[in-house]
Amino acid sequence: MAAGGALDPHPQQIVDPVAKSRLPAMYHFRYYVERGGLACYGPDLVDTWRAAASVLQRADQVIE
Numbered sequence: 001m002a003a004g005g006a007l008d009p010h011p012q013q014i015v016d017p018v019a020k021s022r023l024p025a026m027y028h029f030r031y032y033v034e035r036g037g038l039a040c041y042g043p044d045l046v047d048t049w050r051a052a053a054s055v056l057q058r059a060d061q062v063i064e
Contacts, residue, residue, distance in 0.1 A: 011035050 008029075015036045018025045027033060028042040 011037075 011027075011029075011032045012035050015025075015027075015032055019036050024038050027037045027040045030040050030042070030044060033040045
């Protein structure tokens with residue numbers, strides 16, 4: 001499945017038919033796996049935002 005696009009807001013509508021047909025599927029975000037998908041290969045979004053906040057905090061300290 002391709003990353004991004006109009007399908008991201010509707011993970012359950014993607015996961016259910018694929019799981020029902022017992023097809024192995026790799027998804028790009030963890031929330032697909034949390035709804036019954038087999039596996040994901042994408043980033044952990046919480047960790048990504050946490051890392052971004054850390055970089056911004058360090059940059060703010062340098063500016064001060």
